[in-house]
Amino acid sequence: MAEITTAAPDDVAAIEQLHRTVEEIRTELATVVVGQDEVIQKLLICMLARGHALLMGVPGLAKTLMVHTLADALALEFNRIQFTPDLMPADITGTDILQETEPGRRAFEFARGPIFANIVLADEINRTPPKTQAALLETMQENQVTAAGRTMALDQPFFVLATQNPIEQEGTYPLPEAQLDRFMFLIKVDYPSSAEEVQIAKRTTGADRQRVRKIIDGQTILNYQQLVRRVPVPDHIYDYAVALVRSTRPRVEDTPDWIKRWVTWGAGPRAVQYLILGAKVHAVFDGSYLVREEDIRSVANDVLRHRIVLNFHAESEGITSDHLVERLVEECVV
16 A cells, blocks of 8 residues: 555545455455456546546446446445437426325426436436436536426435447437536446456356445445545646646647647546546545546546547547547656
8 A cells, every 4th residue: 555645544544444445345346247347446436536427338348237236335326217319308307297185186296307316327328319418417517406496406425327339329419528528537348358258158147146235335435525535636736637638728839739630629627627536536546645647647548538529630540539648648747
């Protein structure tokens, strides 16, 4: 474990407990989900940073199973919303329903939608029109729902974990930049290894289905979120995060020429916030109570890849946002 500096004794104990808890969660999830350890760690980083995550991967990679199993291990209320072309905003947030309150009298009562949960899985989020996608914007930013003329706070902790299939484009609606920007991480979910696929086949074709035990509850997660917020960040780390984000913008004077050639729009200020928060959690996971440049670099791709809009030149040359972020991380100095 890395050295913990400038931390109160209670925070030192909390960091050590967080380490043990994270290892317990990983061990427990491994009894159901084969592989995907890196994806699970990124999901935990998002949660402890109070962020939301978009998982990108082809069908059959256990994205839904992973999220549901994680919710079980964290003892959180879980709802899954299957996004389809005919899904309406009220199907997510809820609506007023006329109910008979007593004989001969009726009144409208608000029926809560599936957004009222701790973890909401927005499955195949790009299969519904932008109007319905926008129903998530307020919930993700403000942790509240405005419906039927009233505003209701959501229970805490609250996370939106969305999935998207990168290969099927027919009948889909690309997420607007404003929607993408609400997601702290865009996490790529890759194919399992050969050995992992053998384990998947063995586990999923047997008679028994493994159940996970509950490791922590919502209040403990909220306490860990507060612990993360107390992690100090040196001024030069703020400078580094800002310089990294500003270098993605083609209209900034000091931006590299190759960014100006390949990028239409760069990342906004929210990217700086998420770089810092993600780096704080990464530092704590690494046993440190001080954010370092390596913590920023470790979360840079997941924070920035969906905030960089490439132009035709980049697409024609096979350049991806991941390539650009990796190069910026190598070249960016303060």
